[in-house]
Amino acid sequence: MLPIPEDVRRGALIGVVNAIDRDWPFNSLRLSFPGGDSAFTIDPDGGQLYLSTELDFEEKQFYRVKIQAVDFDQDVDKTDQRTGATDIIIQVQNVNDNAPVCNPLSYKSIIFSTLAAGVPIVTLSCTDPDRDPLMATITNGAVVDRFQMNGLSLTSKNLFSYMPDGVYDATMFEVTIQVSDGKYSTDVVAYITVVPQNTLLPLRGRHR
The missing domain is CATH 2.60.40.60 (Cadherins)
Known part of the structure; x- marks a missing residue:
C-alpha cells in the first residue's frame, strides 16, 4: 500500500515501481497501465509513478492501479515477449484543507x-x-x-x-x-x- 497525502500537487512523483526479469540480468522491461489510468502516469523505462489528478480524501480514499511489465530484446524472436502484472493500492491520507x-x-x-x-x-x-x-x-x-x-x-x-x-x-x-x-x-x-x-x-x- 502506498500512502499519499491529499494535498500532493498534480505532476508530483509519488513513488517508483521496481520490476525484475529473473531470466535476463539486464532487466529489459517496459512498464505500463494495461487498462489505462487517468489519475496516474508511469515512466515505462524507469518506473517513476506520477500523480496526474487532484486528490480529495472526502471524495475517494483508495485507488487500485494495475501495472504491467513486458520483457523485450531478449530473444532471437523479438515478438516472443512475456508479461507480468501487479496491483498497487494507493491510500489517500486526510489533510486539513477545508474550513468548518x-x-x-x-x-x-x-x-x-x-x-x-x-x-x-x-x-x-x-x-x-x-x-x-x-x-x-x-x-x-x-x-x-x-x-x-x-x-x-x-x-x-x-x-x-x-x-x-x-x-x-x-x-x-x-x-x-x-x-x-x-x-x-x-x-x-x-x-x-x-x-x-x-x-x-x-x-x-x-x-x-
Missing part, C-alpha cells in the same frame, strides 16, 4: 432575562469535512464578557439585570462566534433579544 461548515450562519433567539446562566441560548450546527475537532470562540468585543461558549452552545455568564436603580443590561445583542478547526475558521452570528422579566412567586389558586 456551519448551517445556518446566523441565529435569532428571544430569551427572558431570568434565563439561568449556563443554559444554552443557541447551539451551533457545525461540522468539519476533515473530521477535525472544532472550537468555538466569541470574537466581538462588546459581548465577550456577557456570554460564553460551552462547546458549540452559547450561554450567558450570569443573569441579566434590568433594575432601574442598578446595572441595566442591553436588550439586543449581536454575538459573533468564530468556529475553528485549528487551521481554518468560519464566523457565525447570533442575534439575541432579551425580554426583561421580574421573578415573581406564582399565585396559589383557590380550591373550593
Whole structure:
C-alpha cells in the first residue's frame, strides 16, 4: 500500500515501481497501465509513478492501479515477449484543507432575562469535512464578557439585570462566534433579544 497525502500537487512523483526479469540480468522491461489510468502516469523505462489528478480524501480514499511489465530484446524472436502484472493500492491520507461548515450562519433567539446562566441560548450546527475537532470562540468585543461558549452552545455568564436603580443590561445583542478547526475558521452570528422579566412567586389558586 502506498500512502499519499491529499494535498500532493498534480505532476508530483509519488513513488517508483521496481520490476525484475529473473531470466535476463539486464532487466529489459517496459512498464505500463494495461487498462489505462487517468489519475496516474508511469515512466515505462524507469518506473517513476506520477500523480496526474487532484486528490480529495472526502471524495475517494483508495485507488487500485494495475501495472504491467513486458520483457523485450531478449530473444532471437523479438515478438516472443512475456508479461507480468501487479496491483498497487494507493491510500489517500486526510489533510486539513477545508474550513468548518456551519448551517445556518446566523441565529435569532428571544430569551427572558431570568434565563439561568449556563443554559444554552443557541447551539451551533457545525461540522468539519476533515473530521477535525472544532472550537468555538466569541470574537466581538462588546459581548465577550456577557456570554460564553460551552462547546458549540452559547450561554450567558450570569443573569441579566434590568433594575432601574442598578446595572441595566442591553436588550439586543449581536454575538459573533468564530468556529475553528485549528487551521481554518468560519464566523457565525447570533442575534439575541432579551425580554426583561421580574421573578415573581406564582399565585396559589383557590380550591373550593
